[in-house]
Amino acid sequence: MPSLGELERAVMDVLWAAPTPLTAREVQDGLGSRELATTTVLTVLGRLERKALVARTRDGRAHHYRPVASREDHVAELMRDALDGAPDRGAVLARFLGSIPPDERAALRDLLD
Structure with missing residues (x-):
């Protein structure tokens, strides 16, 4: 099981707390006081997807992300x-x-x- 860095853990916390899959922008908003670019959030989501912790689905032009496990x-x-x-x-x-x-x-x- 891959370990998580601080920002990866924060992103996973946002995803685990959400009742439905989120876009990168919604994840960014869920991180609250952190001043992060959307590209940074997308990079972290991509890393989490490669670690098989997050699944991505396309909905129109946007991608939605959800945790693979609780x-x-x-x-x-x-x-x-x-x-x-x-x-x-x-x-x-x-x-x-x-x-x-x-x-x-x-x-x-x-x-x-």
């Missing part, structure tokens, strides 16, 4: 990749569980049951 699916894949790279998965899981707050450990226990 934020939760993306984070779960990152976690799986991190575990796959560990020589001792049990030790990594134990360290992870020891680092999360008790309420999240309880939620995890509930999910496992």
